[in-house]
């Protein structure tokens with residue numbers, strides 16, 4: 001008899017009740033094949049899930065949960081171009097953007113691939129011509145610096161990827177990212193740049209976003225004032241689904257790169273929004289990034305759920321969030337060039353799965369998206385790892401590390417890997433009080449002093465981690481990693497029965513900001529706002545003397 005979702009969840013909770021006081025380390029004693037059986041691979045990329053409390057029985061229940069919630073059917077609907085983003089009546093087809101096999105994918109009866117391929121070729125051609133100095137600025141100089149102006153998905157994905165792939169720049173222009181409406185961001189970025197050799201990319205799906213339009217206008221003034229009004233056409237390109245708005249801004253038609261409403265902002269780095277990445281690493285490098293993602297798409301689309309990397313990582317996340325009750329999830333790449341990876345995943349995951357109602361509008365019955373956060377190791381070890389080891393909050397962690405570095409620099413990389421492995425081992429194994437007492441006594445400490453210090457030196461252990469280990473961080477592997485996390489988010493949203501592809505939660509703040517601008521900038525009365533906000537406005541006015 002197939003179990004209902006509440007029955008499976010009850011069974012999982014019963015399993016956790018039995019497992020939660022059992023050291024994870026002990027699971028290896030019972031099961032010598034645990035590492036092999038709890039590792040999943042896609043090519044050289046291996047995910048070690050053995051350092052969690054997951055058992056075969058738990059996995060079997062989690063897979064039953066995936067089946068009962070229709071994960072495979074929902075995945076197939078996405079790949080088939082069905083309008084699974086029901087609140088916006090849109091298909092969800094970032095997978096089409098990296099569909100390097102060119103398999104037809106239809107939306108409303110038409111194959112999207114010819115348009116996808118056409119824009120991709122234009123993007124790569126433009127990028128390569130910028131790199132080669134064949135497209136130049138108004139004064140005839142080649143571009144040395146490219147400034148991407150965008151925010152959210154129009155910033156984080158390309159900024160993360162350009163930073164991650166910086167060893168592949170090979171003499172291409174430097175790329176910079178301006179996102180914040182805080183004037184400090186664009187001021188500081190432009191301070192070191194020369195107008196004659198600077199190209200701006202205005203990246204906005206809607207071409208209406210306050211931050212982006214404000215920064216774009218300041219950038220246009222900078223070029224017009226330092227060069228001429230006419231120079232604007234040579235120093236700007238745009239990426240948007242809103243082609244007419246981009247033209248109104250003054251961007252030449254052949255410098256506007258389009259995409260489609262079925263590309264969500266946080267999934268758009270694969271579209272023309274990836275132009276700064278293509279300029280940084282070249283068209284071929286950008287295509288390798290897409291090809292890596294396509295490999296992961298094919299794995300996700302065709303592997304059975306029980307061997308499917310994104311599915312198993314998602315189910316481990318469901319176990320931690322919904323069964324064990326862990327409210328946050330940390331991502332710690334041991335790779336300085338992945339310093340923006342956690343920030344990008346934070347938007348990807350929290351904007352996708354930070355939802356409180358299901359697709360039918362009913363309150364969600366399970367906890368949905370966790371708080372996602374993180375920073376690169378080893379720096380993070382000297383910042384927040386104290387809490388991860390000994391705090392009262394258990395935080396599941398993903399570690400990412402490459403076997404081979406991009407540079408040949410002594411034993412740096414060996415030390416990096418040793419630290420990564422040491423942290424996951426320490427988090428799992430811990431150190432109990434008897435071991436601590438023995439260590440302190442061995443050092444000759446008095447028994448009374450040992451008793452006073454010992455509790456502070458205990459590590460509870462059994463803190464769950466998943467380690468992703470791969471050959472090297474090249475464009476293909478970055479593509480695979482990012483697609484892996486996108487599908488992980490998808491599977492979790494599918495289990496929770498929510499719409500992972502809208503973002504209505506950002507609207508209210510945007511509306512209030514528009515109204516408050518009239519008050520802050522233009523002096524309108526704040527009385528329609530709540531008393532606390534009106535109080536802040538009054539104090540602001542007294543500080544500004546106006």
Ligand SMILES: O=P(O)(O)OC[C@H]1O[C@](O)(CO)[C@@H](O)[C@@H]1O
Pocket residue numbers: 151152153154203204205206207208209212265266351503506
């Ligand atoms: O690309 P746009 O339309 O400027 O939007 C920027 C970002 O704003 C959001 O709509 C909301 O924060 C994101 O989803 C999006 O990536």
